[in-house]
Amino acid sequence: MDRWTGVVNVSLSKGGTGPFFKIAASLLLSPFKTLAVPSINAIFFRGDRVEGTGDPLIERLSDSQSLLATLLSKFQNSAVNAWVVEASTYNGAFAMYREMIPTVNSRGEPECYDPVGFPAASSITSFISDCVNQIQDKLSTSISKESIPPTSSQKTIVLGFSKGGTVVNQLVTEISSLAIQDTSKSVHTSTHHNSENFIFPTCSEGFLSSISEFHYIDVGLNCSGAYLTDKAIIKNLGNYLVNNDHCISFFLHGTPRQWNDPYRPWIKKEKDLMLHLLREEACKSEGKLKVLERFYLGDKNPSLHMHFEIIDAVNLS
Template sequence: MDRWIGLLNVSLTGGGGGGGGGCGGGGPLFRVAASLLLSPSSKTLAVPSVNAILFNGDRVEGTGDPVIEKLSDPRNVAEILVSKLGGAANAWVVDASTFAGSFAVYKELVPTVNSRGDPRRYRPNRLPASSSIVSILTKCVDQIQSMVSGERIPSPQLQTTSPRTIILGFSKGGVVVNQLLTELPFAASESPRSSNNSASSSTPRETKYHIVPATKERLLFSIAEFHYVDVGLNCAGAYLTDRVVIKKIADHLLLRNASIRFGLHGTPRQWCDDYRPWIRKEKDTLKQLLEDEARRCGGKLQVLERVYLSNKPPSLQMHFEIIELMDIS
């Protein structure tokens, strides 16, 4: 299938930025790599089966390691995600808008982070992560539509159901996963039917934004999977360990008759770090909490744990290699 592949820069304020290395808007810019499905007949953006959104971690530069250099390029990561999910998927790879030296600071999505991007806590107030993600994706779609089709929109017949969303947090990007999980039970109620409008009942504007969720509620309710990908911090908070929040997520699934799958993916780099033992402890705690609620929810909540390169000593290279190796099937 034909695809649009490229880099964008978007701001949450002002005009929103520009493609490639351009800049614009009134605030810090998020660099977003995208690999998006195109309609072969009209060369417009088509509605995908799934939007996979990966949030990156800290910057790693100048290592001279070809593996790290390759997997530090968000365009390569987007292509890898598509190869894992199939040609009908869209992939988005989002960098933090702000860096303190090499440290990613997701302050717009996780307002409780400190100046180095480490979370003090996770709070759902005003759903900052979900609302910011909707804004970022919508601005990206606007820019790309303009580039490929002069603001034409996908034909209504391309729309069947709204795409699912898969959220992945790589390394420090796991803080965004935690924030979204905290927000999920507090999303405003929405009719299940409204999340899956058919094309025949959609206005052109609505059809355009079936490519990505149009509201923070639709984003949260479209999430089918959360994946932690070798996450870790130099402080507590790499994994969500709040029993109350996990229970509320299970209640949310039961109420909406929905399902979510959790993937915990790790390497010895994070899970066997003697200097940061809390990472493995937090992972084990989250896994236990999820398994407890999975029993209560039947098949509506699933959790899997996968370790990679377990026979090798911890290294920075394996931390990036997991992106190619991870099994999210």
């Protein structure tokens, strides 16, 4: 199937005056060269900037379009739309996902994860919708409405690499908050209504209810917060899944660069605690919550090279 592939710059500010998210996208096209409806949307959130290393692998996987090609290769024979998202703002090398995580400090590190107002979900649905509109304008076509699948069958896979894992944590927190709101009816209603462009959910609740997988890819911070360790959040997530028609799989992928770092031992401790909490809830979830841990390159010494090498090596199945 043919694709439209390129880079789109979008802003959440009124009038599109910036700051801009740089988003590399590869979208399915129908035989009539209109945007086709995917069965999967895969969204990859990048980490801090790494420049001038002289390492060909790091340089390749620091480029959004090269990263997009690698991501697509993981979904062979799938009707997938792929999106690689850079933070809209950097403080030096530090990625600042402030629109999605309002509590981040000057280094882009979250002080906490607060679900009020669904800042991550609302930001993502807004800028992806803007991307779709811009791409439609470039194609000068509408969306193919042939063989449109039921909305409930369209899934979203969210991947966070390095600091991009903080966006994953924020989204998990936002889904968890649905358990303590009387929203089960509105979620299902909006899930049906939200597909006005049929490419991607256009409301926060519809987007959150479409997420089927979270992938943490060698995440880590220079402070706590790389993994969720709040028992109440994980418990509420489990309760929400049990009481709704929603299943989520968690994949925790790591290398010695993060999980064996003697100078940042909290990363492994947080990972182990989150893994324990997820497994506890999985046992009570009637099969709606699944969790898997994968360790890569364990026979090598920790390095920045391996931190990027995992992107090539990661198994998403």
